[in-house]
Amino acid sequence: MGRSPCCSKVGLNRGAWTAAEDKTLSDYIKLHGEGRWRNLPKRAGELSQTFVCLKRCGKSCRLRWLNYLRPDIKRGNISLDEEELIIRLHKLLGNRWSLIAGRLPGRTDNEIKNYWNTTLGKRVNDRKNLTSTCKQSNHPTKKDQKKTEPHHKNESNAVVRTKARRCSRGYFNPQQHKTEPIERIPRPGTVLTEDSSISNPVELNDPLSFMMDANMGQFCLTEILMNFEFSDIFDTNNKSDLSPSSKVPIFFPDETLEKWTEGDYVQPNMGCDHHLFASITDSEGDWLAE
DNA sequence: AAGAGTTTCAACCGCCTGTAG
DNA sequence: GCTACAGGCGGTTGAAACTCT
Known part of the structure; x- marks a missing residue:
C-alpha cells in the first residue's frame, strides 16, 4: 500500500x-x-x-x-570555474546534487545533474582513461560552431521550450597570449545578453591566474576554491573517511556552509593555502577516485 | 535535402524525511 | 508511537534540438 x-x-x-x-x-x-x-x-x-x-x-x-x-536562476552554460567546482564537489559529495547546487548560486540541482550526466561525467571518465588528452584542443568544433547560431523556431508555438542557446567554444593560442591579456571568450552555452560582459582580461598562460581572475559576476568561485580552508572540514590525515563510497556522512560545519552560500563569505585575510587545496582536490589518490 | 542517429534537458516518478495532529 | 501530508531529492524518461551521413 x-x-x-x-x-x-x-x-x-x-x-x-x-x-x-x-x-x-x-x-x-x-x-x-x-x-x-x-x-x-x-x-x-x-x-x-x-x-x-x-x-x-x-x-x-x-x-x-x-x-x-525563479528570478535568481542563472541561465546559460556552465562556466569553466563552475565545471571545476562541480567536479570537485562531486568528488567530495557524490550525487548529492542539491548540496552541490547549493554551492553554485543560480544553478539548480536538476541542471547540475543533467550537466554531469551528459557532459562532465563522461569527461571525468575520459580523463581517467586518457589523462594525456585532458589538455585537449580548445579549438571550436563544427558542433560547437553550430551552437553559436541560435536556432529560431516558430515563435507561435505556445509551449515554452526553455533551452539556453550555446556559444562557440572559445579557444586561445598559448603562444599568442603568453604576454598579452586577452578577453575571455565565453564558454559554450554562455547566454549572451546585452549586458553580458566578460570584462576581465585574463592571463591565460597561467592556470592559477586564469582561475583567480575569472569573473563570476556575483562572486568569484576561484576565491572559494583558493580561500576555503578545507582543513576546517576534515582531517586531511584521514582521507579515507571521505571516500564517496564510505558510509560515513560528510559533515560540513554550519559556519563553513554559510561561507559557501553567502555572497560575502570571502574573507580578505583568510588563509590561502593553495597547496593544501591542491593536495585535497587535485589528488589522484584513491580516496577521491570513484 | 532528408532521414537516421545522438545529445540535451525539462519534466515526471517514486521514494525518503520531517512534521503536525 | 502512528498516520497522513507536504516538501525535497535523485533517477529516469522522452521530446526537441542538433549532428552526421
Missing part, C-alpha cells in the same frame, strides 16, 4: 509548460511566496489576472518554479 499521490492526476496538464502557465505561476508566487505547493495551482488559478487555471500538480509547479521561473 503506497502513499496516495500528491494530487489527482485526472484532468491535469502534463509536459511542457506554456507561457501563460508560467505567468500565472510566477505572478502568484511573487505575490504570495513559495510553499503550500499542493494547493497552489488551484489558488493561483483563482487569483490569476489572466484567468488561466493552473491544471498542474503541485509538485510540478514547485519544480517549474525552482528549476526555471
Whole structure:
C-alpha cells in the first residue's frame, strides 16, 4: 500500500509548460511566496489576472518554479570555474546534487545533474582513461560552431521550450597570449545578453591566474576554491573517511556552509593555502577516485 | 535535402524525511 | 508511537534540438 499521490492526476496538464502557465505561476508566487505547493495551482488559478487555471500538480509547479521561473536562476552554460567546482564537489559529495547546487548560486540541482550526466561525467571518465588528452584542443568544433547560431523556431508555438542557446567554444593560442591579456571568450552555452560582459582580461598562460581572475559576476568561485580552508572540514590525515563510497556522512560545519552560500563569505585575510587545496582536490589518490 | 542517429534537458516518478495532529 | 501530508531529492524518461551521413 503506497502513499496516495500528491494530487489527482485526472484532468491535469502534463509536459511542457506554456507561457501563460508560467505567468500565472510566477505572478502568484511573487505575490504570495513559495510553499503550500499542493494547493497552489488551484489558488493561483483563482487569483490569476489572466484567468488561466493552473491544471498542474503541485509538485510540478514547485519544480517549474525552482528549476526555471525563479528570478535568481542563472541561465546559460556552465562556466569553466563552475565545471571545476562541480567536479570537485562531486568528488567530495557524490550525487548529492542539491548540496552541490547549493554551492553554485543560480544553478539548480536538476541542471547540475543533467550537466554531469551528459557532459562532465563522461569527461571525468575520459580523463581517467586518457589523462594525456585532458589538455585537449580548445579549438571550436563544427558542433560547437553550430551552437553559436541560435536556432529560431516558430515563435507561435505556445509551449515554452526553455533551452539556453550555446556559444562557440572559445579557444586561445598559448603562444599568442603568453604576454598579452586577452578577453575571455565565453564558454559554450554562455547566454549572451546585452549586458553580458566578460570584462576581465585574463592571463591565460597561467592556470592559477586564469582561475583567480575569472569573473563570476556575483562572486568569484576561484576565491572559494583558493580561500576555503578545507582543513576546517576534515582531517586531511584521514582521507579515507571521505571516500564517496564510505558510509560515513560528510559533515560540513554550519559556519563553513554559510561561507559557501553567502555572497560575502570571502574573507580578505583568510588563509590561502593553495597547496593544501591542491593536495585535497587535485589528488589522484584513491580516496577521491570513484 | 532528408532521414537516421545522438545529445540535451525539462519534466515526471517514486521514494525518503520531517512534521503536525 | 502512528498516520497522513507536504516538501525535497535523485533517477529516469522522452521530446526537441542538433549532428552526421
